[in-house]
Amino acid sequence: MWGILRQKVGDTGLSPQGLGNQMLRLRPATSAVRDYSAATKEMTVRDALNSALDEEMAADPNVYVMGEEVGEYQGAYKITKGLLDKFGPERVVDTPITEAGFAGIGVGSAYHGLRPVIEFMTFNFSMQAIDHVINSAAKSNYMSAGQINVPIVFRGPNGPAAGVGAQHSQCYGAWYGSVPGLKVLVPYSSEDARGLLKAAIRDPDPVVFLENELLYGESFPVSAEALDSSFTLPIGKAKIEREGKDVTITAFSKMVGYALKAAEILEKEGINAEVINLRSIRPLDRATINASVRKTNRLVTVEEGFPQHGIGAEICASVVEDSFGYLDAPVERIAGADVPTPYAANLERMAFPQIEDIVRAVKRACYRSV
Amino acid sequence: MAASYLSKSNKIIINNIKLSKFYMFRSLNHTSSVTDSVFSRRLIHSTTPPPLLNHAGIETGTFYRGFESVSGGRRSHTATSFSEEIDQLPVEAPLQQELNFPGGKVKFTPKRMFTPGSNEERTNCYRVLNENGELIVDNDSFKMSKELAVRMYTDMVTLQVMDTIFYEAQRQGRISFYLTTIGEEAINIASAAALKNIDFVFPQYREPGVLLWRGFTLQEFANQLFGNKYDQGKGRQMPIHYGSKKLNYITVSSTVATQIPQAVGAAYSMKMEKKDSCAITYFGDGGSSTGDFHAGLNFAAVMEAPVIFFCRNNGWAISTPISDQLRGDGVVVRGKAYGIPSIRVDGNDALAIYSAVYEARKMAIEKQTPVLIEALTYRAGHHSTSDDSTKYRPADEIEWWRDDQSPVKRFKKWIESNGWWSDQVEMEHRSSIRKQLSQAIQAAERVEKPPVADMFNDVYDVPPKNLNEQQDLLTKHIKKHAQEYPSNVAV
Numbered sequence: 060m061w062g063i064l065r066q067k068v069g070d071t072g073l074s075p076q077g078l079g080n081q082m083l084r085l086r087p088a089t090s091a092v093r094d095y096s097a098a099t100k101e102m103t104v105r106d107a108l109n110s111a112l113d114e115e116m117a118a119d120p121n122v123y124v125m126g127e128e129v130g131e132y133q134g135a136y137k138i139t140k141g142l143l144d145k146f147g148p149e150r151v152v153d154t155p156i157t158e159a160g161f162a163g164i165g166v167g168s169a170y171h172g173l174r175p176v177i178e179f180m181t182f183n184f185s186m187q188a189i190d191h192v193i194n195s196a197a198k199s200n201y202m203s204a205g206q207i208n209v210p211i212v213f214r215g216p217n218g219p220a221a222g223v224g225a226q227h228s229q230c231y232g233a234w235y236g237s238v239p240g241l242k243v244l245v246p247y248s249s250e251d252a253r254g255l256l257k258a259a260i261r262d263p264d265p266v267v268f269l270e271n272e273l274l275y276g277e278s279f280p281v282s283a284e285a286l287d288s289s290f291t292l293p294i295g296k297a298k299i300e301r302e303g304k305d306v307t308i309t310a311f312s313k314m315v316g317y318a319l320k321a322a323e324i325l326e327k328e329g330i331n332a333e334v335i336n337l338r339s340i341r342p343l344d345r346a347t348i349n350a351s352v353r354k355t356n357r358l359v360t361v362e363e364g365f366p367q368h369g370i371g372a373e374i375c376a377s378v379v380e381d382s383f384g385y386l387d388a389p390v391e392r393i394a395g396a397d398v399p400t401p402y403a404a405n406l407e408r409m410a411f412p413q414i415e416d417i418v419r420a421v422k423r424a425c426y427r428s429v
Numbered sequence: 430m431a432a433s434y435l436s437k438s439n440k441i442i443i444n445n446i447k448l449s450k451f452y453m454f455r456s457l458n459h460t461s462s463v464t465d466s467v468f469s470r471r472l473i474h475s476t477t478p479p480p481l482l483n484h485a486g487i488e489t490g491t492f493y494r495g496f497e498s499v500s501g502g503r504r505s506h507t508a509t510s511f512s513e514e515i516d517q518l519p520v521e522a523p524l525q526q527e528l529n530f531p532g533g534k535v536k537f538t539p540k541r542m543f544t545p546g547s548n549e550e551r552t553n554c555y556r557v558l559n560e561n562g563e564l565i566v567d568n569d570s571f572k573m574s575k576e577l578a579v580r581m582y583t584d585m586v587t588l589q590v591m592d593t594i595f596y597e598a599q600r601q602g603r604i605s606f607y608l609t610t611i612g613e614e615a616i617n618i619a620s621a622a623a624l625k626n627i628d629f630v631f632p633q634y635r636e637p638g639v640l641l642w643r644g645f646t647l648q649e650f651a652n653q654l655f656g657n658k659y660d661q662g663k664g665r666q667m668p669i670h671y672g673s674k675k676l677n678y679i680t681v682s683s684t685v686a687t688q689i690p691q692a693v694g695a696a697y698s699m700k701m702e703k704k705d706s707c708a709i710t711y712f713g714d715g716g717s718s719t720g721d722f723h724a725g726l727n728f729a730a731v732m733e734a735p736v737i738f739f740c741r742n743n744g745w746a747i748s749t750p751i752s753d754q755l756r757g758d759g760v761v762v763r764g765k766a767y768g769i770p771s772i773r774v775d776g777n778d779a780l781a782i783y784s785a786v787y788e789a790r791k792m793a794i795e796k797q798t799p800v801l802i803e804a805l806t807y808r809a810g811h812h813s814t815s816d817d818s819t820k821y822r823p824a825d826e827i828e829w830w831r832d833d834q835s836p837v838k839r840f841k842k843w844i845e846s847n848g849w850w851s852d853q854v855e856m857e858h859r860s861s862i863r864k865q866l867s868q869a870i871q872a873a874e875r876v877e878k879p880p881v882a883d884m885f886n887d888v889y890d891v892p893p894k895n896l897n898e899q900q901d902l903l904t905k906h907i908k909k910h911a912q913e914y915p916s917n918v919a920v
Contacts, residue, residue: 123701149701155731160690160724167694167708170679171629173701175694194684195691202682204663205887206674239888263890295893342893 099282105275107249108138111256112176114288116146119174122260123150125161126178126215135180136216136275162188162213166195169211169265176260179215182231182269189234196265197240212259217245217269218312218363219411225399230364232311235267236340236373242266242294243341245311249279251338254292262294269340271312297344299351303333306357306421309348309374311337314361314412321417330425340370348374349381356387357424363411366394391420551758554805555785556775560834562842564780573780575849581622581779582844583858585614585837588638590862591647592810595654598870599668599814604654606668610635612809615779615836616741618642623786624709629695630678631688631710634669635741639711643676647865651873658919663887664879686716689725689738693799696729696736700797707735707793709786715746717760729799730768737789738769738801741776743808748821764801776806777836780843807834880919881907 102110116122123146128135130143130153143151154161158179165175179185185192196209219228235243242264246252252270259266284290300315301322310318315336322332333351337344352358358378360371371392378390396410422428527536559565592609599607610617617638624630630639637650649661653671656664661673662680672680682688692710699706716722717740729736740760744751757763764771770792774785782804789800807830811818818827832838844850885900886892892900907914 152732155724155727157720157724157727159720160728163687163690163721163724164694164697164728167631167688167691167696168698169694170691171695171698171708173694173698190684191687191690194682195687199680200889201887202662202665202670203672203674203680203887204661204665204883206661206672207680208890242889342895345895 099280100286101278102249102281103276103278104246104249104252104270105136105138107252107279107281108256108270108275109140109142111253111260112139112142113145115257115260116142116150118288119260120150121172122174122176123152124176124178125152125154125165127154127156127161127180129153129178134178136272138270138275139178158184158188159191162191163195165211166191166199166209169196169209170199170207174210174212174260176212176214179213181227181272182215182217183227183229185213185215185231192235192241192265192267193238197238199240200264201240208263209265210263212256212262212266212268214256214259214268214270216272216275218271219395219400219407220272222402222404222407223400224402228400230269230362230395231267232269232340232362233364233369233373235269236343236370238341240265241341242339243269244294244339245269245337247274247300247312247315247336247338250281250285251292251298251336253281253285254290255294255338258291258294261291266294269312274313274316277316292338295339295342295344297338297347298336299333299347300336301332301334303331303355305331305333305355306359306424307333307335307348307351307355308359308361308417308421309335309337309371310361311340311370312363314363317412317414318361318417321414321421324414324418325421328422328427330421330427332421337370343373343377345377345381349378352378352382353385356385357421358386359391359393359417359420359424361393361412361417361420363395366392366397369394388424388426391424393417393420546756547758552761552773554773554775555781556778557780557784558778558839558843560839562839562846564843573783575847577622578840578844578847579849581618581783582837582840582850584618584638584642585779585840586855586858587647587862588614588617588641589837590859591637591641591650591866594863594866594870595650596810596814598654603870603874604668606814607654608634608669608813609810610638612807612830612834612836613741613743613776614638615782615840616739616776616804616806619779619782620709620711620739620786623783624790625706626677627704627706628677628790629692629699629706629708631692631695631708632678632681633685633688633712633716633741634681634683635713636711637669637671640671640673640676640678643673643678645671645673645676645678647862648869648872649673651866651869652876655870655873655876656878657873657876658879659873659876660879663883665883686712686719686721686725688712689716689719689721690728692736692738693725693729693732693734696734696793696799697732700732700734705794707737707790709737709739709790711739711741713746714740714742714744714751714754714760715749716740717742717763718754726763726767726769726799726801733797734799735793735797736799737786737793738764738799739786740801740803741806742803743776743806745808745812745818745822747812747816748818750822759803759805761801761803769799769801771801771803773803773805776804777834777839779836779840806836807831809835877917877919882920 112124124139124142129139130148130151133140139151162177165177168175192213196211199207199209217232218230232243232245235241242262244255244259244266246255256268259268301319303322308318308322315334318334322334325332333355335348335351360374362370364370371394375390375392378386393412393416395412398410400410401407525537527534557565588610592611595607596609598604613635617636621639621642626643632639650671652659653662654668662670670681672678679688688710689712692708696708699708712722726738742760746754761771761773772785774781776782785802789802792798793800809827809831841850881903882900885896888896904920907920
């Protein structure tokens with residue numbers, strides 16, 4: 060499939076890079092619009108992650124995948140499908156059930172020079188291993204005075220899915236985002252998934268890669284440039300998914316899609332919203348966020364995690380520090396409800412931000428009646 | 430009556446066989462869920478396996494069994510071909526004597542017997558030198574060269590003197606913290622001597638002797654303790670948290686037993702690179718209670734990783750005595766539960782430790798297996814300078830172990846009996862080390878602390894913008910208010 064695509068690109072007489080750049084200019088900012096030009100195709104987030112892993116493992120023999128069910132079962136969410144057949148059991152390692160164990164083992168192997176990609180079936184289970192993520196991985200370069208670096212990636216679904224209850228629905232963006240020594244990435248689209256995962260695997264520092272279970276099956280258009288095996292996205296740069304001038308909405312992961320839909324609804328009411336896809340929680344792209352707020356003068360932050368000490372709190376503080384004079388209204392924080400996630404579908408719906416909540420918050424920020 | 434009973438039992442037998450036949454057939458087909466393949470992987474031998482179907486029912490071709498076990502008979506579940514058994518199975522078979530469960534064949538017994546929690550006799554302890562420093566008859570009769578023995582002894586003495594003097598320095602307020610290795614000099618030096626410098630060491634914190642053996646100098650130890658600018662750790666860690674990339678000694682980390690699974694990971698990496706080296710990790714009796722211990726040993730066995738687990742069972746985890754730490758016969762018996770070859774060794778006998786670690790290293794590398802060594806000893810010093818162990822254990826007990834069972838004394842007797850050592854040489858060596866240490870401490874104390882800039886680097890591979898900005902701000906601030914900041918600390 061990729062081979063055919065590259066042939067097509069070659070036929071046009073342009074280099075893949077050149078065509079890709081053209082594509083980027085032509086492609087509209089919102090991913091809701093499908094681009095049907097010659098070299099664009101659609102790809103699910105699942106396939107994006109799978110292809111990224113495949114390519115990085117093929118390119119570097121030190122990269123290997125480890126986690127529960129990643130091998131024979133093809134991955135609990137099929138992200139690692141086909142990798143065992145292609146690379147063998149040495150590089151796709153099924154583990155016994157102990158997150159603390161395999162996280163520690165992954166870190167130890169990274170100390171010696173391998174580049175592990177550790178999968179947590181969900182990040183809720185990473186709490187069993189959080190000591191290794193933080194004390195063994197994040198702090199090692201510093202505590203060893205640069206002698207031990209840990210090129211490890213911890214990835215897996217984060218935040219709520221659908222009807223999985225309190226112990227399977229927590230968002231860990233704020234927890235990991237507060238730790239110096241870690242990088243924390245939050246892809247939204249397939250292109251985000253591919254580019255950020257490849258960048259994470261190549262990065263010499265430990266990276267926490269927070270995916271979203273419900274996004275795995277969603278399809279997004281991907282440019283030819285994104286399909287190239289050397290494609291990476293810079294870590295620490297947010298993306299403006301939709302330009303606007305009245306209010307800035309920051310979001311990450313699944314909430315980006317909700318924010319975009321909210322923006323469409325708001326457009327009809329005459330409010331032109333700018334939607335920022337954070338892509339990276341640590342480092343947080345304060346520059347892009349502040350530049351946007353200086354333009355629109357109003358800010359709404361959206362996240363699924365608990366409100367206290369959340370990502371929105373950090374963004375709000377950052378904007379107050381850097382762009383206080385530009386704010387025309389208090390910052391609005393939209394977050395999950397301050398309760399362990401209920402299971403019943405109606406209660407679960409009320410425990411997380413919905414599109415209407417974002418719309419209402421934007422209107423409050425714009426001093427419109429709700 | 431009897432007739433009906435007989436026919437009933439026949440029916441039961443036939444039904445059982447049918448069920449088990451069906452069971453075996455089902456496992457051969459590979460058609461339905463992927464979970465079948467996990468089961469069948471264990472049972473069916475690699476000679477002409479049926480085609481492996483993935484979850485979509487498509488033949489994938491290759492058949493995986495993890496790393497082929499280097500020592501074939503080691504696995505308990507050596508497989509047999511099922512197809513032969515099914516053909517040979519008569520309709521009226523004798524009752525099952527054993528069954529090939531997942532994991533291997535197990536024999537049945539009508540005797541209901543619980544294995545006791547502990548045996549009458551504890552696992553024997555391997556010892557080569559008795560308490561008088563004499564070689565025990567019928568030992569493994571290995572030879573040690575004079576050069577090696579004398580080198581080991583001098584390092585044990587250096588370690589002992591170093592501990593005493595640095596401990597005193599803490600008491601005098603010159604360093605903030607220290608932790609001694611008194612009573613465990615043999616464990617430190619002898620185990621290090623049996624390894625090669627390419628073997629990765631994952632210490633807990635009571636193993637500076639391994640660093641000493643590999644060439645870490647007294648000055649380097651002192652620099653770390655004082656956190657000065659020559660400290661390899663850039664003054665970032667509290668005292669005794671040594672580390673050296675050059676000597677393959679991973680920086681000491683305060684979190685207990687986290688080094689255990691890390692060592693397994695490093696060993697796995699060596700295995701993948703097919704290196705002739707192993708990893709070794711040290712931990713205490715307390716560390717053996719952690720979740721990381723369990724995960725590390727279990728994984729190492731499954732992955733067949735070349736790692737040596739060295740447990741320093743010194744009887745105390747700060748104030749927790751071994752009787753409050755675990756029941757069961759210490760740590761050595763746990764190895765068998767994980768499928769790991771294990772040995773218990775006298776921790777105060779340098780020769781026994783050397784011999785055990787030497788052999789363990791050979792096994793780990795040649796057979797690609799983890800090995801567990803439990804060294805029984807006694808923590809003759811306090812847990813650290815923050816502890817006074819006379820508060821929870823009798824002073825005469827401490828004294829007896831420290832003096833009568835001293836591994837240094839015992840080894841000294843042996844090398845003296847070989848004519849390789851004398852009191853005169855001992856006195857000279859001790860005095861020389863004391864002098865070097867005193868100079869090292871004075872020098873380390875005078876050296877300035879690391880520059881403020883070192884606070885900001887190594888957080889990431891490339892310093893991030895926010896830290897660069899903060900460093901700039903701080904530098905400007907210090908320059909502006911220079912009189913408020915110590916003049917002997919560089920910016």
